Amino acid sequence: MTARLTAKDLACRRGERLLFRGLSLDCMPGDALHVAGANGIGKSSLIRILAGLLRPFAGEIEREGAIGLVDERLALDEALPLGKALAFWESLDGCRDPGRALELLQLRELMDVPVRYLSTGQRKRAALARLLNRGCPVWLLDEPLNGLDRQAQAAFEALVAQHCQGGGIAVVASHQDFALPSPLRIDLAEYAA
Numbered sequence: 001m002t003a004r005l006t007a008k009d010l011a012c013r014r015g016e017r018l019l020f021r022g023l024s025l026d027c028m029p030g031d032a033l034h035v036a037g038a039n040g041i042g043k044s045s046l047i048r049i050l051a052g053l054l055r056p057f058a059g060e061i062e063r064e065g066a067i068g069l070v071d072e073r074l075a076l077d078e079a080l081p082l083g084k085a086l087a088f089w090e091s092l093d094g095c096r097d098p099g100r101a102l103e104l105l106q107l108r109e110l111m112d113v114p115v116r117y118l119s120t121g122q123r124k125r126a127a128l129a130r131l132l133n134r135g136c137p138v139w140l141l142d143e144p145l146n147g148l149d150r151q152a153q154a155a156f157e158a159l160v161a162q163h164c165q166g167g168g169i170a171v172v173a174s175h176q177d178f179a180l181p182s183p184l185r186i187d188l189a190e191y192a193a
């Protein structure tokens with residue numbers, strides 16, 4: 001798995017406010033980075049910058065390997081039953097073992113439920129299933145534990161550890177603790193402008 005995510009001297013401005021500056025990181029295969037900080041400090045903004053969805057006010061980013069982003073938006077057809085909505089992407093993503101994600105995230109009994117009827121935690125598990133099915137080496141996760149019960153949280157923490165052991169990278173923005181396999185951590189308060 002080829003993966004690398006490097007950022008040099010990033011600054012982020014939203015509206016009239018400079019949120020953070022002077023932020024650099026260098027993630028190699030196997031690295032798991034926790035981006036921590038209070039509400040509104042800029043965690044989601046940093047994830048979007050790293051994903052290439054938001055232009056940094058300053059700084060440079062280099063990415064190697066496909067990016068898998070999970071945030072509060074669920075990229076599944078709300079009108080379809082979950083099984084069909086996931087299957088649409090499984091073929092496009094070239095997923096070879098869609099059953100694995102269903103098993104690991106305990107989604108099997110929800111296959112016939114329309115996506116729009118899923119609960120918050122069920123929607124999050126569906127988003128994580130899509131992430132697993134894509135097989136991207138670089139995971140960018142914005143508050144991935146939100147809405148998950150304790151059991152699902154532990155299961156997902158184990159999946160992130162597995163991903164990193166296999167040479168992947170995970171960047172996890174979370175205001176809560178997240179059990180990660182390596183102790184890398186960025187506290188955004190230290191880069192506040």
Ligand SMILES: Nc1ncnc2c1ncn2[C@@H]1O[C@H](COP(=O)(O)OP(=O)(O)OP(=O)(O)O)[C@@H](O)[C@H]1O
Pocket residue numbers: 014015016019037038039040041042043044045046175
């Ligand atoms: N498009 C925008 N224009 C102006 N300000 C914005 C915009 N989007 C976000 N902001 C502001 O930027 C700040 C950082 O937002 P961001 O969502 O990155 O924070 P966060 O650390 O992820 O917060 P939370 O933990 O609540 O999710 C907030 O004060 C927010 O109001």
